[in-house]
Amino acid sequence: MEEENVKKKLNKKTFQLLVDNTSGVLSRISGLFARRGYNIESITAGVTADPRFTRITIVASGDDDILDQIEKQVRKLVDVRDIRELKPEESVYRELAMIKVRANAEQRQSVIAITNIFRGNIVDVAPESLMIEITGNSGKIDAFLRLLDGYEILELARTGVAGLARGTEHVVYIP
Amino acid sequence: MIAADAIVKCLEMEGVEYVFGYPGVAIDPFFNSILKTKIKTILVRQEQCAAHAANGYARITGKVGVCAVTSGPGAENLITGIATAFADSIPIVCFTGQVDSKLMGSDVFQEADISGACESFVKYSYIVRDPQEIPRIVKEAFYIARSGRPGPVLIDLPSDVQMLKMNGFDYPDEVKMRTYRPTVEGHTVQINKVMKELSRAKRPILCVGGGVQLSGAKEAVVAFAEKHRIPVVCTMMGIGVMATDHELFYGMVGNNGQPCGNRAMNEADMIIMAGCRVADRSFTQPDLIMAGKVLVHIDVDPAEIGKNAYPSIPLVGDIAHVFEAFLEQDLKVDTTDWLDTLNGYRSLGRNQKEAALKLSLKTKSRRTGVMPAEFVRRLSLSMDDNAIYVADVGQNQIWSCQNVDIRNGRFLTSGGMGTMGYAVPAMMGCRLAAPDVQAVAVCGDGGFQMTMMELATMKYYGIPCKIVVMKNTVLGLVRQHQHFVYHDDFSMIDIGAYPKLDMLAKAYDMDYLKVEDNDHMQEKIDAFLKDENSVLMEVMVDPAETV
Numbered sequence: 001m002e003e004e005n006v007k008k009k010l011n012k013k014t015f016q017l018l019v020d021n022t023s024g025v026l027s028r029i030s031g032l033f034a035r036r037g038y039n040i041e042s043i044t045a046g047v048t049a050d051p052r053f054t055r056i057t058i059v060a061s062g063d064d065d066i067l068d069q070i071e072k073q074v075r076k077l078v079d080v081r082d083i084r085e086l087k088p089e090e091s092v093y094r095e096l097a098m099i100k101v102r103a104n105a106e107q108r109q110s111v112i113a114i115t116n117i118f119r120g121n122i123v124d125v126a127p128e129s130l131m132i133e134i135t136g137n138s139g140k141i142d143a144f145l146r147l148l149d150g151y152e153i154l155e156l157a158r159t160g161v162a163g164l165a166r167g168t169e170h171v172v173y174i175p
Numbered sequence: 176m177i178a179a180d181a182i183v184k185c186l187e188m189e190g191v192e193y194v195f196g197y198p199g200v201a202i203d204p205f206f207n208s209i210l211k212t213k214i215k216t217i218l219v220r221q222e223q224c225a226a227h228a229a230n231g232y233a234r235i236t237g238k239v240g241v242c243a244v245t246s247g248p249g250a251e252n253l254i255t256g257i258a259t260a261f262a263d264s265i266p267i268v269c270f271t272g273q274v275d276s277k278l279m280g281s282d283v284f285q286e287a288d289i290s291g292a293c294e295s296f297v298k299y300s301y302i303v304r305d306p307q308e309i310p311r312i313v314k315e316a317f318y319i320a321r322s323g324r325p326g327p328v329l330i331d332l333p334s335d336v337q338m339l340k341m342n343g344f345d346y347p348d349e350v351k352m353r354t355y356r357p358t359v360e361g362h363t364v365q366i367n368k369v370m371k372e373l374s375r376a377k378r379p380i381l382c383v384g385g386g387v388q389l390s391g392a393k394e395a396v397v398a399f400a401e402k403h404r405i406p407v408v409c410t411m412m413g414i415g416v417m418a419t420d421h422e423l424f425y426g427m428v429g430n431n432g433q434p435c436g437n438r439a440m441n442e443a444d445m446i447i448m449a450g451c452r453v454a455d456r457s458f459t460q461p462d463l464i465m466a467g468k469v470l471v472h473i474d475v476d477p478a479e480i481g482k483n484a485y486p487s488i489p490l491v492g493d494i495a496h497v498f499e500a501f502l503e504q505d506l507k508v509d510t511t512d513w514l515d516t517l518n519g520y521r522s523l524g525r526n527q528k529e530a531a532l533k534l535s536l537k538t539k540s541r542r543t544g545v546m547p548a549e550f551v552r553r554l555s556l557s558m559d560d561n562a563i564y565v566a567d568v569g570q571n572q573i574w575s576c577q578n579v580d581i582r583n584g585r586f587l588t589s590g591g592m593g594t595m596g597y598a599v600p601a602m603m604g605c606r607l608a609a610p611d612v613q614a615v616a617v618c619g620d621g622g623f624q625m626t627m628m629e630l631a632t633m634k635y636y637g638i639p640c641k642i643v644v645m646k647n648t649v650l651g652l653v654r655q656h657q658h659f660v661y662h663d664d665f666s667m668i669d670i671g672a673y674p675k676l677d678m679l680a681k682a683y684d685m686d687y688l689k690v691e692d693n694d695h696m697q698e699k700i701d702a703f704l705k706d707e708n709s710v711l712m713e714v715m716v717d718p719a720e721t722v
């Protein structure tokens with residue numbers, strides 16, 4: 001029984017994909033997740049230095065069997081050049097969040113103080129609100145949002161995780 | 176040269192003989208260009224049948240089947256055929272006409288986003304926007320369709336693009352794809368592991384699936400089994416890999432399989448799965464069957480390995496390559512005792528079947544009509560050794576796969592998708608693929624009515640056909656399900672006795688035979704198989720008959 005619980009434990013994995021920059025490639029990948037019932041926690045995509053390719057970072061959750069299947073099924077797609085796991089200890093992840101907080105002149109200073117501690121930036125100030133830009137791994141952003149608990153968050157936009165493996169070991173060279 | 180000329184030129188370069196299809200304004204440039212070639216076109220009566228015919232053609236020739244239909248409703252009708260081919264990994268390339276590229280996305284007349292709709296059941300799809308890309312796209316499409324794990328590829332052709340001028344035409348000699356490279360050769364380390372385990376195994380068994388046929392590995396697989404005297408079982412898609420009467424063959428596995436085959440799987444200490452995906456109908460509870468056994472799973476599609484069962488030795492590669500490599504290795508396997516045990520199970524099964532048959536024949540008052548199992552056995556035994564047996568979907572399919580006798584021929588059916596109406600158009604494809612080979616479609620009265628309009632197509636093109644319709648006036652497999660699960664609270668199963676098949680046969684200028692009881696079965700079968708004209712045989716089956 002215990003063994004089964006361990007086996008079915010929900011895990012999170014961050015995958016890095018290198019895909020052909022064809023029309024519809026993002027829909028092919030997100031469609032695969034949707035129809036097979038895989039969970040996407042976040043997905044980001046952008047063209048690489050070589051315009052033929054797009055790099056996609058996907059954070060997925062599931063038990064180990066599902067995560068294994070995700071990797072195999074994604075690899076099977078014709079447009080996918082490479083998929084690998086970005087292991088936390090060997091990679092750097094970043095996410096950008098933009099947060100619009102209700103703050104009048106009185107409240108402004110304390111919000112700015114918290115933002116500074118988290119090395120965030122104030123990118124817009126209005127009479128009734130502040131806009132904060134903050135970058136970091138998802139944990140840092142979650143922690144920052146918890147600190148804003150007493151303030152009213154008017155709007156929040158998170159980009160999702162982008163990441164790269166450290167060093168040159170895992171670089172895919174394409175002629 | 177316009178783009179449509181370039182497309183058909185590509186088809187000529189690929190050695191395409193037949194295009195199955197249905198026209199419409201959006202695909203007319205394509206069909207107009209095809210007039211200038213030697214490629215033959217087969218105009219079906221409904222688009223789905225074009226895909227099934229291409230499917231049957233592909234399975235018999237080992238080549239890629241081709242179909243072409245118009246945009247919107249034409250393309251949508253094709254969908255079931257594409258999904259059917261995908262589920263059984265059959266290589267077909269489907270061309271669909273599309274509205275003017277400048278109007279795409281504005282919901283004009285007969286516009287459907289077909290590549291979007293089919294995305295989850297094609298191996299790949301293209302929308303052609305630049306005619307200069309056509310040679311590369313078609314070359315890739317055929318390569319993707321037939322290589323690795325085969326499957327359908329869709330090419331959507333906006334009508335204006337088909338008319339654009341080409342700046343020359345250069346068909347590439349080889350495919351240069353950055354991303355798609357299927358693993359064909361088995362890994363030597365894994366192959367050696369299999370051999371090592373096999374030399375230790377006391378009760379090994381080889382389970383073959385449709386992948387063996389797809390890879391053309393039948394000879395290598397049979398040679399391997401014979402060399403080491405390893406017993407063989409199969410899935411529904413693997414029927415025909417080994418002759419039914421081969422001494423090492425122990426039947427089909429699964430919830431519709433033979434008890435002997437299932438027992439063999441349960442008692443084995445080593446299972447080699449070759450070209451089968453451990454699907455739910457073959458292995459209801461894979462964990463239970465595999466427990467405590469060495470499981471080797473060989474498949475060209477790495478995603479199938481570890482999806483439903485967790486093998487101790489995963490082996491990615493094309494079945495033909497892997498078994499050629501197996502054959503090169505020398506090892507000693509002693510299966511004498513194991514085969515003795517299995518032979519006992521097999522004769523027990525045969526005796527039980529005989530006894531059941533005798534009993535049924537004696538108590539025939541209980542049921543009317545023909546005993547379907549016995550009919551299938553006699554029909555297939557009377558067919559040529561290399562004949563093609565195409566089973567539709569439903570009870571007829573289960574009776575067929577449980578009782579068919581395949582020597583050196585083929586058994587085709589829609590195994591993965593279970594598409595009713597598959598048999599008649601697929602048989603049409605088989606007849607064109609191998610005109611000299613006997614082919615019989617066996618249907619129920621439900622499935623037959625889904626695609627019986629293709630009788631006209633076959634008549635029109637002078638393709639003689641042999642069709643068996645098991646008539647029980649109900650949708651038998653659903654009726655049977657409701658009998659067991661809903662205790663005879665039947666819903667939506669009665670289809671009645673129409674059409675009158677004798678009159679239908681007459682309408683299509685076909686010969687007609689009717690089998691009403693077991694006593695006259697054989698003489699009718701003989702007449703049916705001997706008939707050189709197209710012939711329809713109606714086989715009366717009791718609605719309460721179960722598989």
